[in-house]
Each structure stands twice: as structure tokens, then as C-alpha cells.
Amino acid sequence: MAKTLSVSAIKNGTVIDHIPAGQALKILRLLNIITHKNRATLGLNLSSKSLGLKDLIKIENRSLTDNEANEITVFAPKATINLIENFEIAKKITTRLPESISGVFNCPNPTCITTIEAIKTHFYLEEYSKQIKLTCKYCEKQFDRDQLV
Amino acid sequence: MSNLLYNSDIISISDLTPEQIQLILTTAAKLKAKPAHNLLHNKIIASCFFEPSTRTRLSFESATLRLGGQIIGFSDAASTSTQKGESLQDSIKIISNYADLIVIRHPREGAARLAADVSDKPVINAGDAANQHPSQALLDLFTIKECQPTLKGLNIALVGDLKYGRTIHSLIQLLALFDMRLFLVAPEALSLPEQFTHFLQKKGIKFSFHQSIEDIIQKVDILYMTRLQQERCSALEQQTLGEHYTLNPAILKKAKASLKILHPLPRVHEIPASVDNTPFAHYFEQAANGVWIRQALLTLLLTQ
Numbered sequence: 404m405a406k407t408l409s410v411s412a413i414k415n416g417t418v419i420d421h422i423p424a425g426q427a428l429k430i431l432r433l434l435n436i437i438t439h440k441n442r443a444t445l446g447l448n449l450s451s452k453s454l455g456l457k458d459l460i461k462i463e464n465r466s467l468t469d470n471e472a473n474e475i476t477v478f479a480p481k482a483t484i485n486l487i488e489n490f491e492i493a494k495k496i497t498t499r500l501p502e503s504i505s506g507v508f509n510c511p512n513p514t515c516i517t518t519i520e521a522i523k524t525h526f527y528l529e530e531y532s533k534q535i536k537l538t539c540k541y542c543e544k545q546f547d548r549d550q551l552v
Numbered sequence: 553m554s555n556l557l558y559n560s561d562i563i564s565i566s567d568l569t570p571e572q573i574q575l576i577l578t579t580a581a582k583l584k585a586k587p588a589h590n591l592l593h594n595k596i597i598a599s600c601f602f603e604p605s606t607r608t609r610l611s612f613e614s615a616t617l618r619l620g621g622q623i624i625g626f627s628d629a630a631s632t633s634t635q636k637g638e639s640l641q642d643s644i645k646i647i648s649n650y651a652d653l654i655v656i657r658h659p660r661e662g663a664a665r666l667a668a669d670v671s672d673k674p675v676i677n678a679g680d681a682a683n684q685h686p687s688q689a690l691l692d693l694f695t696i697k698e699c700q701p702t703l704k705g706l707n708i709a710l711v712g713d714l715k716y717g718r719t720i721h722s723l724i725q726l727l728a729l730f731d732m733r734l735f736l737v738a739p740e741a742l743s744l745p746e747q748f749t750h751f752l753q754k755k756g757i758k759f760s761f762h763q764s765i766e767d768i769i770q771k772v773d774i775l776y777m778t779r780l781q782q783e784r785c786s787a788l789e790q791q792t793l794g795e796h797y798t799l800n801p802a803i804l805k806k807a808k809a810s811l812k813i814l815h816p817l818p819r820v821h822e823i824p825a826s827v828d829n830t831p832f833a834h835y836f837e838q839a840a841n842g843v844w845i846r847q848a849l850l851t852l853l854l855t856q
Contacts, residue, residue: 517662538747544747545745545746
């Protein structure tokens with residue numbers, strides 16, 4: 404039986420694979436896809452041997468920087484991120500958890516100064532017992548990734 | 553030793569290196585042994601207390617005046633433009649033009665960090681809600697160093713509201729530098745937040761949880777009492793801090809002769825007045841040391 408692709412191939416751009424199911428929309432927001440206006444194709448709840456269900460994103464005519472790729476690991480620690488040129492993989496980006504992330508999450512601490520002042524939030528990241536922990540630069544409180552929106 | 557702190561900020565203990573902490577302790581000891589009078593000549597300190605304070609505010613102001621500096625500021629946010637809706641960032645930018653250094657206390661966590669971000673003058677955090685109170689932790693360490701033969705390996709009990717007590721959060725980060733053994737005495741609802749127990753684990757510091765002072769009184773060198781932070785905790789949490797966390801003078805008979813009791817003050821019911829005249833009580837000496845530590849901080853931040 405002929406194998407078909409759930410999400411069509413792209414000529415040039417970036418493919419982000421092995422995203423845990425449910426995280427793709429957060430990554431689209433992180434990458435500011437709406438502002439960039441590049442065509443993006445989304446696969447949600449695709450079957451995966453390693454994850455059970457996974458999401459997948461293909462962004463045409465945009466090559467992610469290493470920093471952008473690293474920020475994706477906050478949502479998808481095992482994502483594979485490939486840059487595509489002329490339908491071929493031109494570069495596999497090796498990701499690592501970034502040291503910090505700015506302006507993406509709100510601080511859930513109701514008494515944090517960031518909830519009343521017009522400032523960009525900033526969180527420091529670390530991995531502890533296989534969990535990603537984020538510490539607010541301002542209130543210094545630590546949160547699990549899932550606590551932040 | 554060169555001045556590693558000149559023109560910097562004191563926001564959180566986690567920002568300080570062991571060398572900087574040593575410099576602060578050494579400078580405070582020198583100022584206490586031989587008081588100086590004009591190190592802050594021609595310097596203006598802005599004392600910006602958006603939340604009530606007695607000891608911290610007055611000891612910063614006393615430290616400034618005794619060193620020949622001058623004080624401007626306020627002790628109540630109600631008398632500032634905050635009431636008109638001015639942002640903290642705008643207030644701090646403006647105050648930076650009027651003073652050489654800003655001391656800030658604020659009811660929002662992270663306010664001092666934000667102030668330091670927008671100010672071109674050094675900022676000292678004099679307490680930001682339940683987060684940090686670095687100058688208190690430094691004076692606590694200074695006091696422990698004075699009243700015990702060594703810092704390394706001491707057995708320290710931290711008692712009471714370990715969840716909301718900013719002094720505790722700052723002090724724990726400081727004590728971890730000296731390989732001390734910690735006994736955490738608190739009800740479960742007010743126990744030390746997980747991020748600090750993770751921190752202690754990462755640093756390899758031995759610690760254990762206890763439900764009453766009696767369990768640990770024989771073992772400890774320092775009994776650090778705290779009050780319930782009623783202004784920050786829920787009614788349910790307030791009920792949990794019962795009499796187990798109040799010092800019963802009778803149990804001091806079991807204590808080491810060298811035990812010292814500390815408290816960041818103000819106390820409420822945690823230490824009865826009858827303890828004040830025992831050789832264990834050391835909290836008034838501790839409060840007095842606030843002036844020396846704050847003189848050290850002001851001097852180091854403002855003079856090369």
C-alpha cells in the first residue's frame with residue numbers, strides 16, 4: 404500500500420516534528436506565526452511510535468534561528484527541528500533548553516510585580532527530575548511549565 | 553580586598569558571591585569595632601517604604617545619618633503619587649534623579665528587581681513581600697558569626713512560618729554557603745516552599761522536617777524563630793501555627809549552653825518575655841547589628 408503524508412511536504416522552510424500532542428498551538432504563538440505571515444501547515448494528534456500522539460508543524464520559507472529552536476524545547480523537549488531546502492533536509496538543529504525566556508508566559512503569582520506593571524516577563528529555566536522548572540526573574544517563584552500560560 | 557560591590561544592587565541573596573558576602577561581613581565588623589562618621593558625606597539616600605516597617609527603615613536611616621549622609625523618602629505609599637496611579641517604574645526613575653541610592657520596601661514580589669532595572673543608581677531591597685529581605689539575612693549571618701565559634705557545620709533550627717517569611721527565604725540561601733545542618737520546624741501548611749528544598753538538595757545541605765521545637769531543642773546551636781506573616785497568609789493557614797511553634801521557656805533546660813535564640817522581630821507570641829533575660833536570648837543584639845550591616849552595604853555600594 405502506498406504511504407501517504409498526513410501533512411504535505413514543503414520545498415523550503417522548517418519542519419518541527421515530535422511535538423507532544425496539544426503543544427503545537429503554543430509553539431505557533433511562540434513563533435509569532437500570525438505576524439510573520441509565512442504559510443504554516445499543522446498536524447494535530449498524529450500517531451507516533453515514541454509519543455503515542457504527536458503534533459507537527461511545517462513553516463514555509465522561514466528558517467528558525469538556533470535561539471527560536473531552543474525556545475521550542477520549553478514546550479517540546481524532544482522535538483526534532485529540520486531546515487528544509489528544495490525538499491531536502493539542509494540542517495538538523497540540535498536543541499538545548501535555553502537559559503531564559505522573555506515575554507512568552509505570564510507569571511501566575513498574583514502578587515508578582517509583573518501583574519501590575521507594564522513589563523516583559525522573564526523566566527529562568529532549568530531541568531529538575533526530568534521536569535522543566537521556570538523561575539520568575541522578578542518574584543523568584545518557581546513553576547512547572549504546565550502552570551504557565 | 554577591593555570593593556566588589558561598588559555601584560551594584562542588593563536585591564536577592566542569590567545574586568551575591570561568597571566573596572561579596574565575606575566583604576559585607578568584614579566591612580560591618582570593622583564599622584562596629586571602629587565607627588565611622590563621614591563615609592556618606594554629601595550622599596543622599598532615598599528611603600522608599602511602600603509598606604510599613606520599623607526596624608528596617610529606622611536602621612537604614614540611622615546607618616545613613618551616623619555615616620554623615622542625608623535621607624529623603626516616605627514611610628507610607630499613601631503619601632506618594634502611587635495613589636494617583638503612577639507606576640513604580642516612573643516613581644523610581646524620578647527618585648533616581650534626587651538621590652544617590654534607593655532603599656525600597658514594597659508589597660509586591662519583584663518590585664526591588666524592577667526598581668534596579670529602571671534606576672541608574674544602586675538599589676537595596678528592604679523587603680519585597682514574601683520574596684527576599686537580603687539585608688536582614690546578612691545581619692542574621694553577621695550575628696550568628698559573632699555568637700558562635702564557627703559558621704561551618706552549625707545546627708540551625710528555623711521555626712514558624714517558613715512559607716511566607718521572606719527572611720527565611722533569604723537566610724536559607726545564605727546558610728547553604730556554610731554547610732550547616734538545618735531543622736525545619738513548621739506545620740505542613742506553612743512549610744518551606746518546594747523550590748527551596750530543591751535548592752538545599754542541589755547544594756547538598758542536610759535538612760529535616762519537624763513538628764515541634766521540643767523535638768530538636770537539644771541538638772541546635774541557633775534557634776531562629778519567626779512570626780506568622782498574617783498579612784500574607786490565609787485564615788486557614790493562620791490556624792495551623794499553634795502553640796507548637798511558640799517557645800516554651802521550660803524546654804530551654806534541655807538546650808545546649810551555647811544555644812542562641814534569634815528572631816527577625818517584631819515578635820508576637822512566639823517568644824514570651826520571660827525568655828528575654830535568659831542567656832539564650834540574642835534577638836535584641838541581632839536587631840542592633842542591623843545598623844552595622846546596613847552601614848556596610850551603603851558604604852560598599854557608594855564608595856570605591
